[in-house]
Amino acid sequence: MDPEGATTSAPASIEMSRVDGSTLVVRLGGAWRLADDLPPASTVERELARETAATVRLDASAIADWDSGLVVFVFGLLEGCRSRGIAVEHPALPGALERMLALVQIPALPPAPPPPRGGWLDRLGRRALAWREKLRAASLFMGETTIALSRMVLGRARFRGQDLGLLLEGAGPSALPIVALVNFLVGIILAFVGITQLRRFGAEYYVADIVGIAVVRDMAALITAIVLAGRSGAAYAAQLATMKVTQEVDALRTLGISPVEFLVVPRVVALTLMMPFLVLFADLMGVLGGAAVGTTMMSQALASYLRQTSHSVTTGDMIGGLVKAATYGALVALTGTARGLAAERSSEQVGVAATQAVVTGIVAIITACGIFQYVFFLFGW
Amino acid sequence: MNVTEAILGVRDLTMAFGDRVVMEHLDLAIEPGEIYVVMGGSGCGKSTLLRHMLGLQEPASGEVFYGSESFTRALPPDRERMLRRVGVLYQGSALWTSMTLAENVALPLQQFTKLRPGRIREVVELKLALVGLHGFEEYYPWELSGGMQKRAGLARAIALDPEILFIDEPSASLDPPTGRRLDRLILEIRDALHTTVVVVTHDVASILGIATRALFLDGESRRSIAEGSPAELRDHGPEAVRAFFAGGILP
Numbered sequence: 001m002d003p004e005g006a007t008t009s010a011p012a013s014i015e016m017s018r019v020d021g022s023t024l025v026v027r028l029g030g031a032w033r034l035a036d037d038l039p040p041a042s043t044v045e046r047e048l049a050r051e052t053a054a055t056v057r058l059d060a061s062a063i064a065d066w067d068s069g070l071v072v073f074v075f076g077l078l079e080g081c082r083s084r085g086i087a088v089e090h091p092a093l094p095g096a097l098e099r100m101l102a103l104v105q106i107p108a109l110p111p112a113p114p115p116p117r118g119g120w121l122d123r124l125g126r127r128a129l130a131w132r133e134k135l136r137a138a139s140l141f142m143g144e145t146t147i148a149l150s151r152m153v154l155g156r157a158r159f160r161g162q163d164l165g166l167l168l169e170g171a172g173p174s175a176l177p178i179v180a181l182v183n184f185l186v187g188i189i190l191a192f193v194g195i196t197q198l199r200r201f202g203a204e205y206y207v208a209d210i211v212g213i214a215v216v217r218d219m220a221a222l223i224t225a226i227v228l229a230g231r232s233g234a235a236y237a238a239q240l241a242t243m244k245v246t247q248e249v250d251a252l253r254t255l256g257i258s259p260v261e262f263l264v265v266p267r268v269v270a271l272t273l274m275m276p277f278l279v280l281f282a283d284l285m286g287v288l289g290g291a292a293v294g295t296t297m298m299s300q301a302l303a304s305y306l307r308q309t310s311h312s313v314t315t316g317d318m319i320g321g322l323v324k325a326a327t328y329g330a331l332v333a334l335t336g337t338a339r340g341l342a343a344e345r346s347s348e349q350v351g352v353a354a355t356q357a358v359v360t361g362i363v364a365i366i367t368a369c370g371i372f373q374y375v376f377f378l379f380g381w
Numbered sequence: 382m383n384v385t386e387a388i389l390g391v392r393d394l395t396m397a398f399g400d401r402v403v404m405e406h407l408d409l410a411i412e413p414g415e416i417y418v419v420m421g422g423s424g425c426g427k428s429t430l431l432r433h434m435l436g437l438q439e440p441a442s443g444e445v446f447y448g449s450e451s452f453t454r455a456l457p458p459d460r461e462r463m464l465r466r467v468g469v470l471y472q473g474s475a476l477w478t479s480m481t482l483a484e485n486v487a488l489p490l491q492q493f494t495k496l497r498p499g500r501i502r503e504v505v506e507l508k509l510a511l512v513g514l515h516g517f518e519e520y521y522p523w524e525l526s527g528g529m530q531k532r533a534g535l536a537r538a539i540a541l542d543p544e545i546l547f548i549d550e551p552s553a554s555l556d557p558p559t560g561r562r563l564d565r566l567i568l569e570i571r572d573a574l575h576t577t578v579v580v581v582t583h584d585v586a587s588i589l590g591i592a593t594r595a596l597f598l599d600g601e602s603r604r605s606i607a608e609g610s611p612a613e614l615r616d617h618g619p620e621a622v623r624a625f626f627a628g629g630i631l632p
Contacts, residue, residue: 034504034542035494067542072503075510100573104510111516114524346478346523 009064012038016047024053026077029062032070041076048084056081058090060097071100134342141260141338148261149268157261167270171232171329172277178231179224183215183282186223187289190214194290195297204298208305209312211290217317218324220282221275222369225328228271228278229361233336236267237357240340241350249341259341268333275329276322283321316381324372328365335361387446388413388577389434389545394443396429402441403429405603409596413544416571416578418592418611422625425600427581428472431549434579435469436460447545465493468538468576472550474530476522482509482533483518489540508536511573512566528559532566539570545577546570552584564590585626589615597622 010030017025026044044056058077063070074090074097081088093101116122151157194210240263243249252259287309294305336357343353387410394407403426411417419427432438434445436452444453447463455463476485486505490496496504509515512532522530531551538546551567552560564587571578582588588595589611597607597614599621607618615626 034490034496038500040500040503068504068507072500072507075507076503096573096575099569100511103569103573104507104515114517114519114521348479 012036012069014039014043016044018051018053019057022054023057024048024055025057025059027059027062028070028073029064031064032066032073034067034069034072036069038069038073041073041080044077045080048080048086052084053086055087055089058088059092060090060094061092063094066094066097071097074101075104137342138338141341142334144258144260145264145268145334148258148265151261152265152269157265158257159262159266164266164270167266168274170235171228171270172274175228175231175274175278176281178227179278179282180285182223182227183220183285184289184292186219187211187215187286187291188293189289190219190286191290191293191297195293205300205308207294207298208290208300208308211294212287212309212313213317215286215290216283216313216321218321218369218373220286221279221321221324221328222365224275224278224282224325225332225365226362228275228329229332229335229365230358232267232271233332233357233361234354236333236336237340237343237353238350240337241343241353244341244343245345245347245350264334264337264341267337268330271329271333272326273329275325279321279325283318320372320376320381324369327368327372331364331368332361335364387411388448389579390446391430391434392444392446394430394433394445395441396426396433396438397441402603404598404605407443407598407605409605409608411577411579411594413577414571414575415593416567416580416591418580418582418588418595419598420581420583420588420595420625421598422583422600425598426603427583427598428549430598431547431579431581435467435547436464465541466544468541468543468546470531470534470538470546470548470551472553474522474527474534476530476534476537478522481519481521482514482525482536485522485533486537486540489537493541504540508540509533511539511570512536528555528563531555531563535563535566535570539574539576542574543576545579548578548580548582550582550584551580552582552587557586560584560587561590567591585628589626597625 012032013029015027015029017027019025024044024047032038048056056077058074060070060074074093078088078101148157152159190211191207194207195204198204198206198210240249243263249259249263252262287306290309291302291305294300295302339353339357339360343349390410391407395405396403396407407430409417419430421427429438433440434452436445440453444451446452447466450459450463452460452463476482477488480488483502483505486508487501490501490504494501506515506518509518512535514529514532514536517525517529517533522533525533535548538548546567548567551563555563567578567580568591570576578591580587580591592611594609595611595614596605597618598604599606601621607614607622609618611626614622616623618626
């Protein structure tokens with residue numbers, strides 16, 4: 001800021017002296033800039049605490065240069081004196097500084113305090129209430145989704161066919177490379193573990209059976225679902241949470257279009273339909289991964305390895321795997337969209353929704369996998 | 382005024398999105414202490430010009446100057462140094478929602494000064510008090526009204542005592558009285574801080590209320606077609622500009 005009455009650019013200084021026994025004269029000098037180490041207003045307050053005064057006279061005529069740093073000091077000094085009932089005279093303050101001080105608005109009554117963010121008990125209570133609200137929202141979401149899916153089956157759900165097409169493409173063909181890579185590697189890992197253990201019994205040639213059954217019955221569906229939870233589930237959550245922030249979801253509601261029908265149903269349909277196809281592809285890649293190990297470590301012919309796999313894997317194994325795939329797909333889509341629609345209206349919540357979608361999706365997949373194992377075991381499938 | 386003598390200027394600037402040219406051969410020079418308004422209809426390139434001045438978008442051709450220094454040709458560290466002299470109030474306030482108002486205003490001070498936490502706190506309180514938000518330090522942005530968010534954005538923009546303050550659509554999404562209060566605040570802050578203010582707006586009341594000089598961008602011809610004081614432009618400007626002020630429909 002332009003200096004007024006500038007004479008030097010020495011560091012900021014305060015000199016205090018007493019006049020007539022009742023007036024404290026505070027002389028400010030030098031450059032008062034934020035970037036410098038400025039004396040605090042408490043310097044004057046300490047002097048007043050040592051020996052009070054009826055009046056404080058502020059002399060700023062020796063100030064060379066200043067910015068908000070000086071305003072902070074003067075403002076603090078005025079506030080300190082006001083609270084002590086001490087009058088302040090400031091006859092020669094720079095004009096711009098006077099205008100800034102005039103701008104500072106201290107309301108006579110303080111505004112209502114912000115919502116309490118309290119102690120641990122308070123936080124615990126709030127968390128419990130938030131959980132209850134989340135459970136209620138989840139129930140509501142499941143109910144709305146069930147109704148929306150029923151309407152879709154009846155051909156009455158409102159969503160755009162082209163959106164579904166794009167979602168099918170995004171959930172299926174676009175995911176092929178990562179699904180292929182991960183499942184191929186899982187096949188390799190299973191084959192290594194299998195050979196290492198089976199060799200102890202001289203049964204390493206059964207590795208094709210182990211890998212084939214493990215991949216087709218469970219691992220391909222499980223691994224593909226986890227990949228999609230990180231890929232499509234997180235993307236769905238982020239998309240929908242962003243749409244909430246930008247009020248696109250509100251726009252749908254006010255048009256009388258259910259966001260669940262328009263946004264959730266096509267995503268659930270896309271992932272549920274695409275997952276079995278992805279898992280068929282993942283089955284092939286997993287078996288090939290096992291074959292890569294079997295043919296190199298045991299010098300088994302590829303045709304022989306594949307024949308052995310086809311003998312060990314039943315149609316029931318494959319159908320079971322595909323049923324699991326469709327279920328996992330639906331779970332990933334449901335958790336992703338639920339987290340997205342539950343997000344609050346802030347950009348931070350978009351990230352939170354995406355993270356929660358992945359975590360919740362994986363937990364849901366593993367839980368469903370456990371239930372499937374138990375049911376399949378009970379029925380001897 | 383020569384572009385290179387102004388506090389901020391652009392010379393022969395052409396702005397484009399790929400092949401689509403938004404504005405061509407734009408020249409302007411802003412004097413220190415001015416409130417310079419860039420106005421025009423929706424989509425004419427006002428906010429795009431602001432983005433060019435801030436380096437958020439690169440010109441198709443031409444240059445932006447801060448003082449005599451070319452911002453367009455400057456290396457990233459020099460650009461950072463030049464941008465340290467500016468504050469920006471975005472159209473939607475752009476407050477960081479995960480931070481309280483105090484944290485929003487404190488962040489530039491923490492990043493670009495060596496002030497102690499206690500002093501930062503004092504500066505933050507002062508800046509918020511300057512915009513009438515004393516006592517709201519611990520509020521989150523989403524706990525405030527749109528007008529208060531705008532004022533908090535202004536407090537953050539002036540945290541480092543900028544030489545140039547950019548404001549994008551100050552009255553957007555505010556009711557007229559709140560918009561006028563914000564206009565008054567901008568005038569007062571310019572007077573108090575001696576800041577040069579560059580405002581992008583299509584709000585006629587705001588233009589007439591605060592501008593010392595205004596530039597009219599015409600989206601149809603993709604040129605600036607008039608520059609002068611708002612009263613001059615309203616009364617004696619080209620027909621399109623007078624129609625804009627009258628709120629009429631262009632012929």
